Amino acid sequence: MTLFWILACVTIPAALTVILHRNPVYSALALVFTLFQVAIMFVALDAHLIAFLQIIIYAGAIVVLILFAIMLLSLEPEEPGDGRSSLRAAGWGAAALLGLELVAIAAVFPDTPAAEKPLPEGYGSVAKIAERLFTTHLLPFELTSVLLLVAVVGAVVMARRRTGP
Amino acid sequence: MTEHYLVLAAILFAIGGLGVLIRRNVIVILMSVELMLNAVNVTFVALARQHGSMDGQVIVFFVLTVAAAEVAVGLAIILMNFAQRKTINADEIRLLRG
């Protein structure tokens, strides 16, 4: 439980840095940090494989791509407050409402201590997850490969187009 | 235990949503969306643990692949758009608005 409170105290400021920092490079690095915290949460929740995949795929590949794009565009830090302030206020309000609603839903969640239910043998192990993945979830798994192929083709087509419309 | 993680995930999701709403830099918006996806992943894993079932973890696996595809295509669109219009401000990208 101590671990959870430490994680919560570190993750929320990191997540706020992602969306509030004016320099996108800092945002991206804060995102990496947040993803790391989420990976630790996964470990705490007995999802070791998922935790490592989270770091390898998310932190190791996806955010590197984002950083790469930020650097290729050589972005300047955004000027503060030149947006429409009424829209920004509405954004804060809507997000606060959303947050309150979700927290309320989560808080009324029927509380059954996790310790009561013993976890099955090999919970979260590579073998067990692979078994689920290749039996029950085989069709979505195969569809994922199609999705990735489409994404690759799409990205390549867009990157290769040289002339404007 | 589970509901603690659910509340944390809810807060993360709201922060991500806030980022999408108030920022105009498309790349930051993309990162906010990643934040929201992660919040959902935490929920999946926490509930999977609660029920002692591994399907929640398998779904996180799918979310990871979708996120990877999303970022690859999204960044390609952003870069192409920047090359042609020299902007990554979401307010100024309005090609699809009639």
Add this chain to the structure above:
Amino acid sequence: MEVLISLAKVIFAFVIVLQLTLVLLWVERKGSALIQDRVGANRANLFGGLLPFNLGIVNTWMADPLKLFHKEDIVPADADRFLHWLAPWIAIFPLFVTFTVIPFGDVLIAGGYTINLQGADLNLGILYVLAMLSMAVYGVIVGGWASNSRYAFLGGVRGSAQMVSYEIAMGLSLVSVVLTFGTLDFQEIARAQGDLLFGVFPAWGFFYQPLALLIFFIAGMAESKRAPFDLPEAESELVAGFYTEYSGSKQSVFMMADFVEVAIVAGLVTTLFFGGWQVPWLYRDGFHFPGGFHVFVPSLLVTVLQVLSFLVKLFLFCWLQILIRWSLPRLRYDQLMDLGWKRLLPLSLANVAITAVFVLLFDGKTVW
């Protein structure tokens, strides 16, 4: 006591890395001199030249680090000071923690304790290594970006593209190794290599996965950003690439990160393909040579021999990388991407497929 033992193991792993980086620095100086027919670092005249042998190594071991850590720390104007400071530490931290999962011996049986000689026992060791190595990219990107210099920036961009590209081939070559041994645990993989092929040869991973060894070694060298893959820090093009604007202790941290990466690649090659700490035919109770010949060796000595064997192999593969570095010219950028994406990636995919078929047909290792 348990905590003390774990602490001692982690410290031992750290000491190996730290000492190895210093030794490698010296070996590289002397080795490159040997290859280029020079004398190399030899200006250490201790005790007024009374010693019969040359102590050039002292120069590299003590004088050099001392000098580096006392140099002025220069941060360029308009650099991002915080990230400029942070980058070296991001670069080296994941590498240091990677080394702790590589086993440097079997078990040490002493005083009623059976100690697993591995910094951290992790049953998902290979995934852990991949995760940590993928974090090492950030030091390069952030260092290049924060310096506010064209050269550093170009080096950072090149470095990140190169490391992300070669990680894929590296990961896939490890997949076939995992398929062969059926585990992600380094210690278990090392133990499995104690068996014998045909009752004669030690069953090292190299015999099962020669292609994976080749791919992993090439990709690992590309990950460590050294010649022939040193485009991110190409001195003839980019001054020093992503750490052009670093000086003093921060620069030495970057240099150390390079050597730690060399050590990690050597450690992984040793553990996955060359038996790790295994000494051929040496078991807990002594040597069992083929033909039924048996020599008793005390358990403690067995452990010492195993740790020595690991260190010798580790050093050999470090030396091999240094040899390659000083022998081959740098690749062109398109050749680099070509090799990574069009050669290594399809090869490693094919290797995974073939390995999977073999595992299915012959139930893994019983193929021999």
